[in-house]
């Protein structure tokens with residue numbers, strides 16, 4: 001600044017090495033030039049920096065810590081350096097800003113150290129500088145969660161010195177001119193002590209316990225705490241050495257690759273493709289200015305809440321006043337809770353205004369909505385009746401969505417006069433919390449309908465994944481063999497708590513039996529009765545443990561017959577403190593019941609080790625994934641992985657089931673399936689899928705090449 005403004009501008013996602021070199025050269029030039037009195041660093045196009053190119057971390061020529069010397073160079077400059085933060089300053093971008101002596105941010109800017117979300121920690125001295133600037137509790141929160149904080153919060157924390165509504169660069173230059181000649185020592189964060197806490201040791205210990213509990217085996221949050229601890233215990237240079245060591249551990253852990261894969265997979269699924277060549281690039285969505293939800297049960301309530309949160313006016317419809325009032329009460333409670341969470345934020349929830357949220361039993365009020373989401377219970381006849389009615393009442397362009405978790409979209413669409421506008425939108429419970437939206441196209445669904453459903457997912461801040469129509473679609477279809485194996489393991493000698501433990505240790509939020517108790521065993525029971533697998537429609541003389549020549553376990557049916565529906569009845573695979581209770585305790589009754597069951601059916605109980613539990617459950621799920629890919633129900637393994645991470649509690653640091661299979665090695669998955677299939681020839685779910693076999697035969701190519709090995713283009717795509 002002075003003779004002419006020295007602006008070192010950078011965009012982190014361009015040729016990284018060149019960029020770092022340019023930054024270094026610019027700084028050295030500015031330092032050496034006596035006519036330059038101060039330096040201002042900004043980004044281009046209204047963005048400071050999103051940090052390093054994540055793809056670079058997986059490449060052999062990775063640049064994880066190469067930024068540190070530059071941050072030190074900035075900090076040690078004899079001339080004041082001011083960061084002008086617009087848009088985002090994330091990861092390495094924020095670390096650069098922390099090296100600066102002053103930080104000015106635009107009011108709409110966001111800042112964060114999201115490295116933890118991609119399996120790393122801030123490796124350019126961020127874990128050492130941030131606690132010195134804003135204190136340990138706030139720094140630890142930012143570093144272990146990776147959250148982006150708005151500029152207003154950054155100002156409160158002391159992360160930035162000033163926020164401006166107008167031109168950030170001009171404001172930064174003004175500040176730079178003002179501070180010329182002022183001592184820089186107090187502004188060099190590496191020289192500052194970490195602010196003391198009266199109970200630092202206890203605080204860090206508790207923080208570690210908390211992140212470990214939440215991380216479910218993910219290493220990065222724990223190592224972030226260790227790096228911040230080093231800042232509190234060691235001089236700056238030693239803290240940096242520790243940070244570097246921990247960064248190296250994470251980089252080679254495998255978890256970082258999985259999380260980075262998940263980052264790109266989530267973005268890749270936005271580029272959907274459907275039959276006839278329709279795709280995200282050619283189809284445009286219709287606007288959704290008003291929506292309706294039919295059915296205010298658990299799912300409907302969550303969906304209404306989601307829509308209101310997305311600022312979309314909603315008409316909520318129930319079959320009669322009794323159900324309507326019950327549903328209204330529940331929705332209002334959910335919305336009040338959501339409003340409380342949002343208190344103090346920029347956005348408010350406007351749900352007392354009938355123009356934004358209207359409750360009714362009158363179908364005619366749906367005549368002007370742009371989109372309807374039917375969320376009644378899983379009964380084909382009922383759904384068809386509703387869709388028939390909708391096609392008469394709704395305006396011609398309205399999109400008709402069904403929140404089914406398994407039923408045939410084409411059959412539902414056949415009840416309407418506009419099958420091209422019928423689409424499956426499978427929400428996950430609780431619908432206002434879970435991020436996944438499985439979007440299912442039927443034979444006649446138009447590209448516009450798919451694009452509109454994807455746009456809706458985005459508006460609801462969900463991850464939309466487009467898939468084809470088959471029983472259970474992708475998520476539940478892969479879940480069936482997994483749950484089936486879990487139940488077979490009980491028949492053979494295991495217990496619910498043992499199976500759950502293995503899968504929870506693997507990283508699942510909740511094991512299959514706890515999950516089944518939570519969801520309600522009656523849901524599957526109803527479906528099995530409808531399919532004629534159990535109940536009055538089961539043909540007389542059907543063997544107890546066989547259906548259509550395949551192994552079948554009647555265990556879940558037997559529990560339901562005893563009224564054990566899970567949490568709601570206080571008993572299921574576990575016992576609970578009361579009906580509606582949430583604390584699962586192993587149930588001696590169930591253990592006796594399993595023993596008697598084995599005796600009745602002449603099953604020799606055996607000890608089943610953790611490896612077998614894990615492999616049979618996971619590999620059968622993965623095997624079904626290969627079948628789904630081969631049939632063209634999903635356009636790539638990323639789709640399956642995004643579905644499992646966002647809808648089924650699959651541990652993100654393992655990258656999703658298909659990514660996991662690729663890390664285990666396809667030959668091993670195949671060999672294990674072959675072994676288990678030989679031991680259980682009447683279980684089709686264990687029979688290795690032909691596509692898996694083919695991939696192994698062609699020497700297990702990388703996951704991103706799998707789809708090119710499908711010999712024929714699937715009829716679905």
Ligand SMILES: CCCCCCCC/C=C\C=C\CC(=O)SCCNC(=O)CCNC(=O)[C@H](O)C(C)(C)COP(=O)(O)OP(=O)(O)OC[C@H]1O[C@@H](n2cnc3c(N)ncnc32)[C@H](O)[C@@H]1OP(=O)(O)O
Pocket residue numbers: 008009010011012013041042043048049050051052053054055063064067088090091092093094096114115118122123124264267268
């Ligand atoms: C002047 C300042 C100098 C700064 C120097 C920096 C030097 C850095 C050196 C070392 C640093 C090491 C540590 C790190 O920085 S690790 C990376 C930390 N950053 C992140 O984790 C940010 C990740 N990205 C996001 O959170 C979002 O993408 C966001 C930037 C907030 C933008 O969100 P949104 O507007 O919703 O857009 P998309 O998410 O859809 O992204 C658009 C496309 O950009 C791709 N993308 C985004 N960030 C990265 C990234 N860091 N690396 C590679 N690619 C990235 C994304 O995949 C989208 O592309 P596509 O649709 O093709 O997948």
